[in-house]
Amino acid sequence: MQxxxxxxxxxxxxxxxxxxxxxSAARALGRRxxxxxxxxxxxxxxxxxxxxxxxxxADVSRLFRVHRATISRIAAAHRTATTQDVP
Structure with missing residues (x-):
């Protein structure tokens, strides 16, 4: 058994x-x-x-056929990016 x-x-x-x-090989080729x-x-x-x-x-999520949370995450990421850019 051992x-x-x-x-x-x-x-x-x-x-x-x-x-x-x-x-490692995949990363060397630029893949993530x-x-x-x-x-x-x-x-x-x-x-x-x-x-x-x-x-x-809700309108945008229906148009792109995704959940509202997906659109909310994109909007939040945009808000965060724009507030970090402002000095």
Missing amino acids: MLGSFAEFERAVVRERTQAGL GGRQPKFTPEQRVEIIAMLQAGRSI
Whole structure:
């Protein structure tokens, strides 16, 4: 039983090493991990413009077929970015 445990630990270490090597190689090629963004930068600009023009978050979310929270996060990120830019 102890031999089996040793082999399992060794195999796990090898898998981990290969995974780390693969992630490092991907980063070297310019790839990033994580989920792809829902909206392109152009769509984000359009969403902010609609909100500034007076459209409600609910209207914009229906138009883009996403949850209201998604639009709210984009608006909050924009507000944070604009307040940090102002000296």
